Amino acid sequence: MRLLLVEDEVEIQALLRSGLEEAGYEVDVAGDARQAEQLAMASAHEILIVDLGLPDRDGISLILSLREMGVSAPVLILSARRSVDDRVRGLEQGGDDYLTKPFAMAELLARLRNLLKRNNPGVGEPTRLRVHDLELDLLRREATRGGQTLQLTPQEFVLLEYLCRNAGRMVTRSMILDKVWGMRIQPDTNVVDVHIYRLRGKVDGKGQQPLIRTLRGVGYVLKDR
């Protein structure tokens, strides 16, 4: 999978590149808008990561001119700015996504996956999710583990569904807050952890193999192996 990374800070560029390559992306790197345009014309990319603060041009105007040039791949916007520009919101409406610095690598990868999935819906949405002996019926909103029905609140079901969809991949607290509660907040209390503990108490019963793992300081992962 070919990816175009437009980022001017050399250090972040290197970090992202190694993280992305580790995740299996083939990465082209551009340090400014001019180079980015050349690379975008030279070969087709399936996804773009664009930093807003480029030395020669504003990131958004780069995205808009790339769109005019016929580049239709989804864009993940990186921003070190505090306020979210209205134009960024516009792009977000148009199917792109944005992430503020600093971010967790896991979150960046998850958002890339989401963007790619959004662009290639692929085969129809599954109605059942299965991880090990954990099974989720998305239509009836029911979860069973080893044949035993789990007593989940609707909110817990949504949380478990999100973890299952990302089984084997790490999700951060802010990703959970964003996707499950629809809030981009940074609480300085452990609200998400408490939800996970509760869910874990219901999903990982006594004598069962624990599925929900905490990666301290980073996030959570639902084991798929």
Added chain:
Amino acid sequence: MSSKTAKPVMHSAAWRISLWATLAFACGTMVVFAFLHRFVSNDIQQRTDAWLAGEVEVLGDVAEHTPKDALYDRVVSEVAELASEEVPNRLRSEGRANDLVFFLQTDTKGAQALWVGTGSGAPYLDAIRRQPFPPDEPQHLRVAGSDVPFRVVAARIDDGSVIYLGLSERDELRVLRNLRLRFITWWLLLVMLGFVIVFYTTRRMLSHVRDITEAASRIGHSDLNKRVPTSARNDEVAHLARTLNRMLDRIENSMHQLHTITDALAHDLRSPLTAIRGKLEMSLSAATHGEQAEPIVAVIDELDRLTEFLNTSLDVAEGKADALRLSKSEIDLDELLRGMADLYEPSMSEKNLRVALKSSGPLAMRADAGLVHRMISNLFDNELKHLPAGCSVHMRLEAEQDQARLSVEDDGPGFAPEILPHLFERRVKGRQSSGHGLGLAFVEAVARAHGGSVTASNREEGGARLILTLPRGLAQEPAATKDLAMLPVSASRA
């Protein structure tokens, strides 16, 4: 002109100005007329007196030189009648002149000797006797039975008798009455016309001022790109508008400077933070042992807290300067609050705290979704961190006409009295607090940026009370930022 506060016209400045101007005009013209009236009436009286003096002289001559025989009465009466034909100020339409003029001659004893006039001479004689009559000085005379006074002049003849010639003031009074009537009519018309003209011109002029006021009041917090309307004319109002706009230019410029500084600061700190975090993550994935991972994880936590502190700190700084940038969209505060309560409920019950949420139903408002989310989450964080176990929190959300009111009450220890007055300042926190002391300052900054307010107090029954009011802002701000800022609140649930 779509004035939202449609005050009755009587309370407008235009009304007051035109009322006073009209009053001054009316009084002025009235005084001028009073002088004019006096002048005219004096003039008429002088002419009357001149006629009387002339006629009485003629009559006196005739009376003196006519022999007192049988023809005397006739001769004198003829002359008197003749004189009455030439009455001054006489109205043409009036046919009979007889009742306008009388002639009376008294003998030496003062009894009536000759009477020429309408009716009996007795009441006239009575009236004449009642007041002194120096010769050749016309006097006013009120006669019983006649409603208009006479102007009378007396002349003494050598034979000792006195003749009196009287002229009714009826025509004079009528002339003056006509004058007054016409004046009053014209005066009323002019005063009314003047009032209308003054009222409309001042209203037009003041409507420019009102437009400026309305435009200025629409230029809200941190929304400084609008300007008040200016006109091409070069009067005081246009000058006011231009001065206001220049002031706004300067404010916008300083605001822009502030934004540049805070943005640069944020940007310059975030980029290295991103690099540090990335490196930490890499070493975390390389660390195999728990002991190695532990400190890295702690540093990442600290780093995230530092980032959040940086964000909030800059937001609060901008908020204090009324420079917080908002990107508004329509949100449902009720739904948001329920979602937030749902998010915090497990943590609360873990600490044995209860949360009760009362709401009057969906509450749509226009606000910056991201900031309001963080603000509400700060309120919850605040309760979660400071309340001792076993307490409960009551939240009540009410929709008032054009504002939303959220009260948060708890039965905990309340705010320490020494920090209560400084609660919304930066870095103020209770002694046991572990936070960075920006929580409530941030709540205040966001409320302020939206044109709302937040107040804190201790309840009499014990415990703290926070009251947050936010304008709903639904009516105004039509299409300005709508097309881009329609961020759905409940984002897709993956």
